[in-house]
Amino acid sequence: MSGRRDKKLNKFRRQRIWPSIVGMVISTILFGTACVILFSLYVGSSLNNKLYNAHQTVDKVAKLVEDNIDEPLEVINSKLNAARGLLNRVEAVCVVDSEKNVLKQFGDGEPNFDYRLISVTDEDGFEMLADENSEVFAIEDSELTINHTKLFKKGDFASLFVKDMFTPEWGEQDWLSEKVWFVSHSSDKTYSICVETEFAITRYEILITMIFAAFSGILVLFFLIYHLSSVIKLIIAKRRVYGLLHTDLVTGGKNRYYFRRVGQRFIDRPGKRQYAVVLLRVEKYRNYCTVYGVDAGEELLERLNMIIGSKLARREIVARMDKSDFALLLNYDCDYSLTERIISIINELNYSLVGRKAVFVAGICTRNEKKADIMTLFNEAGLAARTYDPNSNENIIWFTDEMEAEQIWERKVEDEMERAVANREFAVYLQPKYKTKEERIGGAEALVRWIHPVDGLIPPYKFIPIFERNGFILTLDDYMITEVSRIQARWLQEGRELFPISVNVSRAHFTTDNLAEHICQIVDSFGVPHEFIELELTESAFFDDKDILLRTVARMKELGFKVSMDDFGSGYSSLNSLKELPLDVLKLDAEFFRGEGHLDKANLIVGETITLAKKLGMTIVAEGIETREQVDFLAELDCDLIQGYYFAKPMPINEFEKSTYGSSEDSESSAEDVNTNSSESL
Ligand code: C2E
Ligand code: CA
Ligand code: CA
Numbered sequence: 001m002s003g004r005r006d007k008k009l010n011k012f013r014r015q016r017i018w019p020s021i022v023g024m025v026i027s028t029i030l031f032g033t034a035c036v037i038l039f040s041l042y043v044g045s046s047l048n049n050k051l052y053n054a055h056q057t058v059d060k061v062a063k064l065v066e067d068n069i070d071e072p073l074e075v076i077n078s079k080l081n082a083a084r085g086l087l088n089r090v091e092a093v094c095v096v097d098s099e100k101n102v103l104k105q106f107g108d109g110e111p112n113f114d115y116r117l118i119s120v121t122d123e124d125g126f127e128m129l130a131d132e133n134s135e136v137f138a139i140e141d142s143e144l145t146i147n148h149t150k151l152f153k154k155g156d157f158a159s160l161f162v163k164d165m166f167t168p169e170w171g172e173q174d175w176l177s178e179k180v181w182f183v184s185h186s187s188d189k190t191y192s193i194c195v196e197t198e199f200a201i202t203r204y205e206i207l208i209t210m211i212f213a214a215f216s217g218i219l220v221l222f223f224l225i226y227h228l229s230s231v232i233k234l235i236i237a238k239r240r241v242y243g244l245l246h247t248d249l250v251t252g253g254k255n256r257y258y259f260r261r262v263g264q265r266f267i268d269r270p271g272k273r274q275y276a277v278v279l280l281r282v283e284k285y286r287n288y289c290t291v292y293g294v295d296a297g298e299e300l301l302e303r304l305n306m307i308i309g310s311k312l313a314r315r316e317i318v319a320r321m322d323k324s325d326f327a328l329l330l331n332y333d334c335d336y337s338l339t340e341r342i343i344s345i346i347n348e349l350n351y352s353l354v355g356r357k358a359v360f361v362a363g364i365c366t367r368n369e370k371k372a373d374i375m376t377l378f379n380e381a382g383l384a385a386r387t388y389d390p391n392s393n394e395n396i397i398w399f400t401d402e403m404e405a406e407q408i409w410e411r412k413v414e415d416e417m418e419r420a421v422a423n424r425e426f427a428v429y430l431q432p433k434y435k436t437k438e439e440r441i442g443g444a445e446a447l448v449r450w451i452h453p454v455d456g457l458i459p460p461y462k463f464i465p466i467f468e469r470n471g472f473i474l475t476l477d478d479y480m481i482t483e484v485s486r487i488q489a490r491w492l493q494e495g496r497e498l499f500p501i502s503v504n505v506s507r508a509h510f511t512t513d514n515l516a517e518h519i520c521q522i523v524d525s526f527g528v529p530h531e532f533i534e535l536e537l538t539e540s541a542f543f544d545d546k547d548i549l550l551r552t553v554a555r556m557k558e559l560g561f562k563v564s565m566d567d568f569g570s571g572y573s574s575l576n577s578l579k580e581l582p583l584d585v586l587k588l589d590a591e592f593f594r595g596e597g598h599l600d601k602a603n604l605i606v607g608e609t610i611t612l613a614k615k616l617g618m619t620i621v622a623e624g625i626e627t628r629e630q631v632d633f634l635a636e637l638d639c640d641l642i643q644g645y646y647f648a649k650p651m652p653i654n655e656f657e658k659s660t661y662g663s664s665e666d667s668e669s670s671a672e673d674v675n676t677n678s679s680e681s682l
Contacts, residue, residue: 017235024227031223035216042212046205054197055182061090062184062193065106069095069186077106092196096183103191248320250298251305256327259319263329263374266315273315276332276366277377278342279385280308283359283395285324292356297324300358307348311341327378332366335398342396361388365399383407413466420450421479427451428483430501431650432660433621433641436634441660442641443500445536446484447650448476473506480504481522484533487653489526496661500562502534502585510548516555523561530560534585538566546580553581564621569609578616586613590624590644603633610637 064083068076080093094105182195246258254262267275282288282300289297301324308318308328317329332338346360363385365377383406384399420426427449435442450458467473480503491498509515523533535556537549556563564585565577569592578586592606610620622634625644634642648659 015238017231017238020231020234024224024231028220028224028227032220035220039213039216043209046209050201057090058182058184058195058197061093061195062182065093065095065193066186069191073104073106076104080106090195090197094194094196095191096194097191098189248305251302251320253305253309254317254319256319256321259317259321259327259329259378260375263317263319263327266317266329267372267374267377274332274366276330276338276364277374277381278328278330278365279321279363279378279381280304280326280328280342280345281361281363281385282324283361283388283390285358288356288358296356300353300356303352304349307352308345311345311348321378325382327381329374335366338364338366339396346395359390360395361385362396363388363399364396380404380407409462410466413463414470414472416452417463417467417472420452421475423453425451425453426476426479426483427652428480428487429650429652430656431643432648432656433643434647436631436639436642439631439647441499443502443534444656445502445643445650446480446504448480449650468506468508471508473508477504477506477509478518478522481519481533482526485523485526485528488528488532492528498529498532499660500532500534502536502562502564504536504538504566507538510545510552513548513551515552516559516561519556519561520559531562534562534564536564536566536587550580553583557582557584564619567623569605575612578613578618583618585619585621587621587623587643588639593622593624593626593630606634607637610639614638 060083061080064079065076068079071079092105095103097103182197184193184195186192246254246261248255263277282304285297288300301320304326305318305320308326312318312328313331316331317327319327321327330338330341342362342364346362349358349360363381363383365380365384380399380403383403384397387397387403388395429447429449430444431447432441433443433445434440448460448464450460450463452458464473464476467476484501484503488498488501505515505519512518519533519535520530523530537553553563562584563582564587565581565583566587567589568586570589586609588606588609592602606622613620619640621641621643622630622639623643625631625634625642625646627646630644631642631646651659
């Protein structure tokens, strides 16, 4: 996964849902509270208004009584009657002294003394007093309080909304009424005027209030639904994006992100369960696609995903990681049962091929340390799978301690390679190539050795494959060409006879178009004639981009470099490449001269290859020659040059100088300095 993509994914993953939910709850509570406050304010102000109106009426009655206090009762009564409009809800009026004894009483209605005066008014004039038995109103700490539950009980909703719905004066009817006393002090404070009135709330008022309450409730509900729907949308969008992110576009199953995320969660979960990570791959998938077509290839991957998926238990995963690589996270009991399971999966896969051919290889890693990184385990399974040998029947390979050691070694090499170049720890060893007939030196091959400050001499097979994998081979090859040019330039300056020295050019170079110019630039900076530098290309390079290869080889030759094909006959030899490429030298792979069986056939092939190459005007070098018989045989076949232990092993520069020129000059080159005492003992 690329770093950027990884970052984006993590950012997306970090976007949590819960802040939206908390936000929703908080905003709904705030909005709800605002509505309740508004509603309370509305109810409060309505009640206040009513009280104020009642107060106004009582005030007028009290004033009328006080103005006429000395008048006879009948006069006051008639005046009160005259002001009937004012007294709409006035039930009774009386005058009390400071001891609360009734001095006078007016009006038609008898004052109902079931209502006891609870408290005397304050200085400001009015105070509404409720009967202490009243269920709705009460005076507490001289504050009027309303008991809401009782208020609604009295309201009788059923009759409000159903029974009385169609009566014409419905709105005007009282829904709730309470008799209360208002007490007003006379200006000289010698007596007080008490007015009993009915404090009533009409149904119309209550309906308006209820509509207002319902409206507020609906508003809060809408607010909640709106937020809830956006949270749900967010969850759905997240799930959908997750689904897409975790779906493999070829198989329709899970992909590497899913494996990494969910798999890691599974193995991190504490419990008795143990897991094995398996890499299952279709070996040579490219060949399968070439033979049966890309569609058939993709169909195979899809089927593979389906078959494996159908064989999984709970908390097991299959995901396509790359090309034809599948990662499996399987429960692990013991090696035997796991192997059996994988065999049965592979058998079923083979069965599903119906006549087609594909090879399935599984690498297994069962390291079960807690907190293990799943991708590390997968890489380890991959390392195991990488050791698959097509010549053996073993296609289920376990990650072993040796592989782990190799991996540790690879990491060490990668950590130290930059430093090694900077400190010139890579030394050039030269292996002479002998002219077959004269048996004297006719050239040499430059081979790298790592003279490690702690580990000593490290042979190339221990680091070249790693460099080829991580691309550092480009730096190393440049380094080698530079060092060889430096040596040749010195010898030239010292007036020594020069031989062509070949350097290995890894196939990784053939991705750029200007390789020939690049090498030319290095060699020219030392002023070495190009014919003394030979470039060895491995046969495998011929399977990469052919156009670039052909152009590069042609350009190398144009620039005057010798170009050779290394390891000819080691892999998939193609006589075609001899036809297409204008090569100068053909290096017969050492494998031709190894092994006991089929010697006659091998010799025949060597003979014929030499004849063919000669006809094409190429120089032949036989590699890995160790015996006198081989030398004699090659001499008979008119092979040009021999490179092998029989004549000389690769050696440090000073040794090479001694054996070739008969003297060893002290040199400034640190590569030589480190090599002065080391002789090859391969
Ligand atoms: P190669 O290019 O095929 O080099 C020949 C290998 O055969 C050398 O191994 C050499 O020491 C070995 N050899 C030569 N004669 C005999 C013999 O008679 N018997 C046996 N058993 N072996 C013989 P070496 O030096 O270990 O290099 C191994 C490979 O590493 C080379 O194979 C080459 O592919 C790679 N290599 C070495 N140096 C470089 C380099 O500077 N750049 C690149 N790209 N690859 C390099
Ligand atoms: Ca070589
Ligand atoms: Ca070779």
